[in-house]
Amino acid sequence: MKRFLLLPLLLPALSAQDKPDFSKMKADQIFDQLCSSCHGKDLSAGVGGSLVDGEWKHGSSDDELMKSIKEGNAQLGMTPFKTVLDDRQIRSLVIFIREKEKQAKERGVEFPKPEPGKVTKTQHEDYKIEMVVEDGLKNPWAIAFLPDGRKLVTEKAGRLRIIEADGKLNPEPVKGIPTIIDHGQGGLMEVATHPDYEKNGWIYLGFADGKREGREVKTITAYVRGKLKDGQWSDQEWIWKADPKFYGGAGVHFGTRIVFDKGYIYFPVGERGGWHDAQDVENAKGKIYRLHDDGRVPEDNPKFEGKTPVPGLWSYGHRNPQGLDMDPRDGSLWDTEHGPRGGDELNLILPGHNYGWPVITYGMNYDGTPITGKTAEEGMDQPVTYWQPSIAACGLSFYRGDKFPKWKNDLFAGALAQQEIRRLRLVDHKVVEQEVVLKNIGRVRDVTDAPDGFIYVILNGPDRVIRLVPSE
Structure with missing residues (x-):
């Protein structure tokens, strides 16, 4: 059975004056601000671990990823983002992660590309x-x-x-x-x-x-x-x-x-x-x-x-x-x-x-x-x-x-x-x-x-x- 969990995402300490306006950001920009320091800019490395290798620890569904980002996990030191991001923004983050996960899985996969005369x-x-x-x-x-x-x-x-x-x-x-x-x-x-x-x-x-x-x-x-x-x-x-x-x-x-x-x-x-x-x-x-x-x-x-x-x-x-x-x-x-x-x-x-x-x-x-x-x-x-x-x-x-x-x-x-x-x-x-x-x-x-x-x-x-x- 697959092991799924979104590993810790750490929010950098920011003053109220320096806090970015996430409501105007795209999913990749939000990820870069909040997640890349732990998971790497390509989602594949860092202290928080890869988000694209298919190995999770807390559930594989989109709802479970939403919950992980929203509620965090104090035991693992994972920051809750419900005070920083609304449900719409968290949902866009999940989509962004899923896209990158799928692209990583398909690297090196050979798909059927037909050519005339060949089987x-x-x-x-x-x-x-x-x-x-x-x-x-x-x-x-x-x-x-x-x-x-x-x-x-x-x-x-x-x-x-x-x-x-x-x-x-x-x-x-x-x-x-x-x-x-x-x-x-x-x-x-x-x-x-x-x-x-x-x-x-x-x-x-x-x-x-x-x-x-x-x-x-x-x-x-x-x-x-x-x-x-x-x-x-x-x-x-x-x-x-x-x-x-x-x-x-x-x-x-x-x-x-x-x-x-x-x-x-x-x-x-x-x-x-x-x-x-x-x-x-x-x-x-x-x-x-x-x-x-x-x-x-x-x-x-x-x-x-x-x-x-x-x-x-x-x-x-x-x-x-x-x-x-x-x-x-x-x-x-x-x-x-x-x-x-x-x-x-x-x-x-x-x-x-x-x-x-x-x-x-x-x-x-x-x-x-x-x-x-x-x-x-x-x-x-x-x-x-x-x-x-x-x-x-x-x-x-x-x-x-x-x-x-x-x-x-x-x-x-x-x-x-x-x-x-x-x-x-x-x-x-x-x-x-x-x-x-x-x-x-x-x-x-x-x-x-x-x-x-x-x-x-x-x-x-x-x-x-x-x-x-x-x-x-």
């Missing part, structure tokens, strides 16, 4: 990568598959591209798609085909809708469906469009993915930088929605006493969901979402539930300043797992195919910042295995299983589409 070995399956599109795409975002062997790929700037059945990228984008606002993190994002596409021909798009007038931009995520006829977008119908009062100029947190199930469509809308909008069920932002696949609002969607929820609302308290899929075994809905620094999450999505942002989070601001000292609150769901450091979660897919039988029903999560794909095995809605199966060949924007049984991956930087195929 990549993982815990359960070995694979090779094949190049689907090497050149000609710019900022691809998502991929969908047509029954005739063609594939659709979105480009953030507002182009819907076709990969022909022979594997060649059609140089001409689809004409006539809706007006796309390429703004900040938003643009043309999701594309998905209806489960009965062969009968009805419906293709769905998720994108940044709005208007640009001079320097003023107002946008929010929207969803439409249409049909593809001779390279032309036609028969368009709106599926979901927010009230104009919710459009705004922020360039962040659009969300976007699409999942179909039994005549319903599920999709997220990010909180667009309006943190507390995610907690307001009457506000369109920071939510996951469920509609009939033609855009009608189901009568059995969640009700909220005393409130009139935005039409279609299924769950709330979300920040920036960019991964969404449904477990083929039991129909449970899962999302991954960008948290702040150290707060990326995997969530089991349940109707009417509140996922906490920004009241609770396991992360801090990107600059190292704190957000909140709370990681739990009554009435708010906990993530099934979260990632510190953040992985920049993007793209999510259960594997339903037969080409990789030992990966059957495993969940594959893409990561932009960490440039990786993580395989997660879920049992009884808990993560029992987690493995990096691909790393450092590009920012993983989308990962999805395909009708041919292979796993397709969209990469940014370089902008490519590849697929994972069995090694034999």
Whole structure:
């Protein structure tokens, strides 16, 4: 069993006049002021011992580290910091320590970095990568598959591209798609085909809708469906469009993915930088929605006493969901979402539930300043797992195919910042295995299983589409 304890942190004797203002400091600055004299500037040495070697003596959980920093330990000569730091600042220190601990553990670890023509070995399956599109795409975002062997790929700037059945990228984008606002993190994002596409021909798009007038931009995520006829977008119908009062100029947190199930469509809308909008069920932002696949609002969607929820609302308290899929075994809905620094999450999505942002989070601001000292609150769901450091979660897919039988029903999560794909095995809605199966060949924007049984991956930087195929 691991031994965990935060070893003594000694506060230098300071006069009231010289005492620094910790409320304005970032986590690394607080650590440097209060902790580095005992644990070293890199957290790995000093009279207090290493904080990154995995050897602790007083408990391994974040709550236990919080308590150690807050209450101290007189017997060990450890200073209590509850009179110096508030819960928010202590929480940011814990995140900082966890980040450094993880980075130290990964030094020297060899992760699977696939190369064309070579076999990549993982815990359960070995694979090779094949190049689907090497050149000609710019900022691809998502991929969908047509029954005739063609594939659709979105480009953030507002182009819907076709990969022909022979594997060649059609140089001409689809004409006539809706007006796309390429703004900040938003643009043309999701594309998905209806489960009965062969009968009805419906293709769905998720994108940044709005208007640009001079320097003023107002946008929010929207969803439409249409049909593809001779390279032309036609028969368009709106599926979901927010009230104009919710459009705004922020360039962040659009969300976007699409999942179909039994005549319903599920999709997220990010909180667009309006943190507390995610907690307001009457506000369109920071939510996951469920509609009939033609855009009608189901009568059995969640009700909220005393409130009139935005039409279609299924769950709330979300920040920036960019991964969404449904477990083929039991129909449970899962999302991954960008948290702040150290707060990326995997969530089991349940109707009417509140996922906490920004009241609770396991992360801090990107600059190292704190957000909140709370990681739990009554009435708010906990993530099934979260990632510190953040992985920049993007793209999510259960594997339903037969080409990789030992990966059957495993969940594959893409990561932009960490440039990786993580395989997660879920049992009884808990993560029992987690493995990096691909790393450092590009920012993983989308990962999805395909009708041919292979796993397709969209990469940014370089902008490519590849697929994972069995090694034999």
